[in-house]
Amino acid sequence: MNWRRLWAIVIKELRQMRRDRITLAMIVGIPVIQLVLFGYAINLNLRGLDAGIADQANTAGSRALVMDMLATGVVAPVARADTPQQLMAMIRRGRISIGIAVPPDFERRRIDGRELAQVLVDGSDTTVQGAAAQLAQVPIDSAVPDTRAPMTSTPPGGRISVVSFYNPQRQSAINIVPGLIGVILTMTMVLFTAIAIVRERERGNMELLIATPLTSTELMVGKVLPYIAIGLVQTSVILALGMWLFDVPIRGHVFDVYLAAGLLILGNLSLGLLISTQAQSQFQAMQMTFFVFLPSILLSGFMFPFAGMPKVVQWMAEVLPLTHFLRLIRGVMLRGAGLWEMWTDVLVLAVFTLVMMTLAILRFRKRLD
Known part of the structure; x- marks a missing residue:
């Protein structure tokens, strides 16, 4: 063992690491990202859930009860409705998570x-x-003043019931399996196309492509099309196993499920192509994919509740295609909603795909340097 030669190798590796910006970014960036995400962004104590209110009584007592529920901080009013049926329609579309219905004979x-x-x-x-159960604990006697009886009487008690739809047994598989479609598609589709262009360079195929009359657009689109079929096959496998092993329902139209999956596949493939135009090696492409996958799985609402995140983090999560896909797939599979009812998330995924593909085409050049 020659310590001088050993030290020379150590110095060489450190210098090589310093020149590799992606590796250097992972050394510093991954601990920082995880610390910030887990310490600041992820909060299991839900507050400010989007809620709709249908106060059909509209009396002093009913308004006091609603205000007391809002005072808990668990819900935040974002919509008003005239009937409980309208609240259910909002829940099915994913506009609200909780509806508060007060009957006219309050x-x-x-x-x-x-x-x-x-x-x-x-x-x-x-x-x-679990968060909604806290609303049932609102003290009725203090929340609802007795406006009819004399001040000396004790107002009769009452209660608030919590009615859960779409998964009343609280089976975790029913919530997780639809989200797994998005997680697996994000992990595989981004990675496959992230190494696509780099692999052509490393295997020497780029020289052949340069000699062809292919345009950048044709090459990029041609790289994407085969993986669309692969992504749809993955979707079918997850759906079949979820229905067979865990009895996961598909309450909406199966065509909407595949259409939502197709939108995510296109978005992830275009993002992977953009990464491929930046990476210099397949290893770098895999490293850059990790920086996309980690925030996606943590901030999209798959593992941790989206409503528990600070507003700034929620705005950042809105950029991720997985965030919008989770809303679509859970809406279709679990709530029986149609994609047209969640058109904003469909539009975001379409725009994301268009922007990423345009940037990838503009950045790609048919040359070796």
Whole structure:
């Protein structure tokens, strides 16, 4: 063992690492990203869930009850409705997670001691069910003043019921399996195309492509098309196993499921191509893919509740295609919604694909340097 030669190898590796910007970024960036995400962005204590309110009674007592629910901080009002049916339609479209329905005979129910209100919950997200249970603990007597009885009387009690839809048994597989479609497609599709152009350079095929009359657009689109079929096959495998092993339902149209998967596949493939135009080697492409996959799985709402994240982090997560796909796939499979009811997420995925593909085509040059 020659310590001088050994030290020379160590110095050589350190210098090579310093020149490799991607590796250097992973050395510093991964601990920083994980620390920030887990310490700041991820919060299991849900607050500010989007809620719709249908106060059919509209009395002083009903308004006081609703205000007391809002005071818990668990929900934040984003929509008003006239009937519980309208609240259910909003939940199905994914516009709200919780609906508060107060019946028109609220005062009579309060006097009789019957059920005063219902909390309608989107049970396709099990974490929302647990947070909504806190609303049933609102103290009725303090929240609802007795405007009819004398001040010396004690107002009769009442209760708030929580009604969960789409997954009342709180089976985690029903919530996880649809999301797994997006996670697996994100991991594989981005990686496959991220190494596509780099692999051509490393194997010496780029010289042959340079000699052909192919345009940059034709080459990029041709690289993407085969992987669309692969992604749809992966989607079919996950759906079949989810239905067979875990009884995961498909309440919406199967065509909408595949259309949503196709939008995510195109978005991920175009993103992978953009990474491929930047990476100098397949190893670098894999490293850059990791920087996309880590925020996607943590911030999209797959592992941790989206509503528990700070607003700034939510705005960042809106850039990720997996965030919008999760809303689409859970809406179609678990709530029976149609893609046309969630057109904003469809539009975002389409625009994302167009922007990423355009950037990839503009950055790609048919040359070896």
